[in-house]
Amino acid sequence: MTWRALMLGAVSSIGLTSAALAQDTSPPIDQTPPAENETPSDVGTVPADNQQPSAQQPIVITGIRSSLERAAEIKQNADQVVDSIIADDIGKFPDPTTAAALQRVPGVQVTVGGNNEITGVLIRGLSDILTTVDGRELFSTAGRTFEFQDLPAEALARVDVIKSSTADLIEGGIAGITDLQLNKAFDFQDPTVVVTARGNHASNTDTITPQLGFLATDTWETGIGDIGALINVTWSSTDYNRPYFYVPVRRSGTFRFDTPGVALPNVNGGLNEYGNYERPQANASLQWQASSELEIYADGLFTGFRSDNQSAFVETQFFNEGTEVSDIVTDDNCFDARVTEGGFNPRVIQNPNQNGGQPFLEDFTVQNLCNVTSATFRNARAFTSAQSRTAETNNYLGALGFRYEKDAFKLDGDFSYQDSTYTNETFIVDIGKPIEEIQVVTNDGNGGRYFQPGNPLYNPDGFFFRNGLNQNFTRTSGDMLAAQLDAEYEIGGIIDRIQIGGRFADRSARSDQALVNIGAPGGDMVTPISDATGLPSDFLVSTPGIPRQNNGAPVLIPNPDYLRSDEGRDYLRGFYGLPLGDPEYQAERRFDAQEKTYAAYIQAAYDIPLGDTINIDGLIGVRPTRTERTIAGAGLVDGVPVPVESSTTDTDVLPNASARIDFGGGLQARANYSKTVRRPGFGSLNPGVSYVIATNPNVINSGSAGNPDLRPQKSDSYDATLEYYFQNGFLAVAAFYREISDRIITSASAEVIDGNTYNISRPRNLGAAELKGVEVSGQTFFDFLPGALSGFGVFGNYTLVDSEVTAEDDNLFGETLQGVSKHNFNAGLLYEKFGLSTRLVYTYRSRYYDGDATGLNIVRPIDADRVDEVFVPTVLNYVRPGGRLDLSIAYDLNEDIRLTVGGTNILRNKYKSYFQESYLTRDVRYDDSIYTFGIRARF
Structure with missing residues (x-):
């Protein structure tokens, strides 16, 4: 029986059973985070059977334990399959950013960005995540996703990772939804001020940078009702350095060196x-309890990013005229490859004026090549490059809304506007x-290395201008007006309640770019730097x-x-x-998009008894949506921008059904079905074409x-789950x-434009894919141990993900989905007692690929029986398995002062990748280790 049949059978059988039985509803457990000034007796966990603990078995929980047990309550009582992270108290989130915190959630994988931040969040291997803040859609500029690292963890009260959808949730995430919940004034009982300060020491830069936070809130009783206000401000500054070492493209040695049978690095x-980046953030809320039935609120959020940074490249190119090679060493890894006259893999050419308009291969020969593990090159050309950048992001979100509740009727209205820009x-x-x-050395078991005697690139004499000058100025923006x-209405009985609602969103997105690329004065390596007499001495x-380059010696850029x-520019x-x-x-690099989305839903919640102790409940609903979109761009025809516009309309009907069986004693099972949709990003829909002729002779036009x-x-x-909740x-x-x-x-293919061949990257619909897997998670504290040992606890989760491209006409047929690791786990050791809170966590993910390198000109193995076929063998960039060990330690001097120390990636895990085999x-990237120390004060 297939996975799909098993899952559908589980949903269907539970749903059929539920139609015949009935039971009264048990009161739900409060899922809100603990208020700042709750007493220990206020924050006890309600056991899984919804019975209060007896006087002989008091439960007093605080800190990490409090947050973990409240997260378990949310998981147990949610309508969807949900995993949550709770801030155990204001300013106590142990991770610096939202993205870093999410890596602890079962089924969530992350990657490390160029500035050494945790980024690239995936849910069960998929990046198609809808992000909401307090239930409102949140995005970054012209994209569909939100850059999680833009929101610091100190701003959060709670994060829900919702893995199954229901009709009342905003559509748009086939991977799932992350709902970021901010603190509100009515969550606090007393006036509160919290100040946090943290110093972060990065090993790669050997500098200490600040991270600051401030929260203030109060509530007032007035003649027109209670009014509460809260403001939260954070700011951080970070210095970073992430070194890379790479061996990107292999090339047959026959072309330049008359060394047949070897695959040399190009x-x-x-x-x-x-560089440095700063992240300012501010959020505020104003709440007015106008009457016992009506609350009116206003919320605001700002997140920002500012950075002056650079990429300093250093590269030696070997296939230049006059370069010589010797001391070639190969290993036993040999393969047949198709090779062009230039030593590269042949491209598939699409030219309407050749071969009757049908695709064809460049001329090639078949060679048997062996992998080169080391070699010595003489009279090569080396260059260094400074890619200087100034970047800024500003995200603004404002909202007004109300909540009305009287007897069995509830009505919520929310109106929001977001504006996001990036330059x-x-x-x-x-x-x-x-x-x-x-x-x-291309492969020494750790990724390779090289050595240049005398470190000539640190000598200021003898430099020439080469390749060219490149200017890339971009600005993207997006805004959205939304109303929901x-x-x-609570009915009671078999049909417990009925939910209906609607949402309208008016979204726009714009992107502008100026890309100017010109060769070096006089040509490559012709004009000495000394000829530019107006340059400064520095x-x-x-x-x-x-x-891995010259043992870490610096070079000049x-x-x-x-x-x-x-002045310099x-x-x-x-x-x-x-x-x-x-x-x-x-004009040819601009697009302008307008999109209107209409959605409505109706959903019924049912609640049915299956005897004295067993109960079943769930949701059945449907969400129809309609999207109207116009996107305008331009393409170049004979060098002249020609406007292009496209309009589309999509209508989708998204059903859902779920069932939860409560067997009593903390044991329950779920089955869920939902249909979800993910709209394409605006950049992917841009009808224009942008290309540039390369000034680097070793780089093809793209x-x-x-x-x-x-x-x-x-x-x-x-989705189907089996869950058991117990006291600890x-x-x-x-x-x-x-x-x-x-x-x-998105993948690249060769196209002929105005007589020149370019590798043009285009997005396309893959056709079909499937993803299946299993998650196992758990946590407990060892209260049964004597004395100080009773403070120990453990938590962990493991996810097995199996994915496959099932579209037979695609070159990725049979491959896994990009970014999906088959094995993923978190294992954590906890300790909390006597004011001490500690956490040691190891996070691991197995091999995955993060890019399709098929469009590159790297030589690659070819099956003998496919030599004459017009296709390009797949080459994926695989990332080797890796894990990160993180540690956090906090000590409460008293109920108001907390000291913290910690470290991330303390075992210095590195990103290592390779091409297909x-x-x-290919790459070795040096992920940073960050050590922190801080203080938190509450007044």
Whole structure:
């Protein structure tokens, strides 16, 4: 029997049983986070059977234990399959950002971004997540997702990761929904002020940077009702450095060196991503209890990002005329490959003027190539590059709403407006020189290394301008006006309550870009830097260094601060022959989108007895939606921008059904079905085409385009769980199955435009994919142990995910989905007693691939019986397994003062990747270890 049949059978059988039986509803457990000033007796956990603990068995919980047990309550009583994170108290979230906190949730995987922040959140291997804040949709600029790292953990009261959908939830996340809940004034009993301060020490930079937070709230009794106000402000500044070492593309040695039978590296190099970023954040709430039935509120949220940063590249290119190679060492990894005259993999060419318009392969020969593990090159060309950037993000969200509740009737209305903008200015200058010798190791079991005798790239003499000057100025923005109305009427009996509601959202998104790329004056490696007599004396500056390059010795690059200055930019523009001043946004690189979404829902909650101790309840609902979208862009025809516009309308009907059986004694089971939808991102829908001719002779021309014909992704989602809750913890097993249609991916293919060949990246609907798996999670504290040992506890979760592309006509047929690790787990040791709270957590994920490198020109294995087929063998960039160990320790000096220390990635895990075959190493990236110390004071 298939996974789908099993899951559907579980939902159907429970649903059929529920139609024949009835029982009264038990009162729900309060799911709100603990108020700041609750006494210990107020925060006791209600046991799973909804019975209060006896006087002989008091439960007093605080801190980490309080947050874990409240999260278990939410999981137990939620209408959906939910896992939650609760801030055990204001300012006590142990992780610095929302993304970092989410990695502890069962089924959630994360990646590390270029600035060493936790980012790239996935739920059960899928990135298609809808983010809401207090139930309102939240996004970043022109995208569909929210950058979780923009919201610090100190701003949060709670995060719910909702893995199964119901009709009352906003549509848009086939992976799930993350609901970020902020603190509100009415959550507090007394006037409260909380101040937090933390110092963060990054190992890669050896600097200490600040992280600050402030919260103040109060409630007043007035003649017109109770009024509460809260403000929360946070700010952080972070220095970072993330070194990379890479061996990107293999190339047949026959072309340049007359060394048949070897796959040599085309280039070898690395980079430092380094700089500083700041994150300001503020949120506020105003609540007015106008009467016992009516509450009126206003909420506001601002998140920001500011950064001056740079990528410092250092690279040696081996396939230049005059370069020599010797001391070649290969291993036993040999393969047949199709090879062009230039030593690359042949591309599939799509040209309407050749081969009757049918795709065809570039000319090639078949060669047997062996992997080169080390070699020495002489008379090669090396270059360094400064890619200087200035970036800024501003997200604003404001909302007004009301809650009305009288007897069995509830009515909620919410009206919100969001505005989000992102700007980035990138200015790139490359310099280079010939070098006498470089000794390269491509694979030493740890990813490779190289050594240049004398470190010539740290000598300021002999540099030339090379490759070119690149300006990339972008601005993206988005806004949305949304209105939502929800009503609920409690009936009682078999049909416990009826919910109806509707939502309207008016969304717009814009993107502008100026991309200017011009070759070096006089050509590559022709004009010495000394010819630019107007450059300052500090034009060349030192980089931090890369561990696998010259043992971490620094090199010289153009000064990134000078490249960020108006004076520096204009001098170099004039020297390269470009107009002065910032380039104007280009019509062919712009899109403007307008989208209106209409949604309504009706949902019934049922509650049915199955005897004296067993009860079944659940939801049955449907959510019809309609989306009307227009997106305008431009494409180049003979070098002239030509406007292109596309309009689409999508109508979807999204049903859901769920059942929960409460067997009593803390044991319960669930079965859920829902249909979910994910609309394409606006950038992916852009009908325009953008491309550029490369000035680097070792890089092929490239470009990107959208696809206005993209269809929304859809998923039939099935979930089943078995959960057992006991006084000190819980155990849960969940099985899930997702049948996904019209999955969207982006890949590159060769296209001929105006006589030039470009690798153009386009998104497309994959066709079909499926994802299935099992989650196991649990937590407990060892209260039965004597004395101090009773403070120990453990928690853990393991997720097995099996995914597959099932579209037979796709080159990824049979592959897993991008970003999906098969094995994932968290294992944590806890201790809380005598004012001490500690947490030691190890987070692991197995191999996954984070990119489709098929469009690159790397030589690759080809099956003998497919040599003459017009296709490109798949090459994926796989990330090797890895794990991170994190530690947090907090000590309460008294009820108002808490001291904290901690560390993330304290075992110094690195990102390591390879091309398709494990011996074709690609990247080693040095993830940082961050050590923190801080204080929290409450008044």
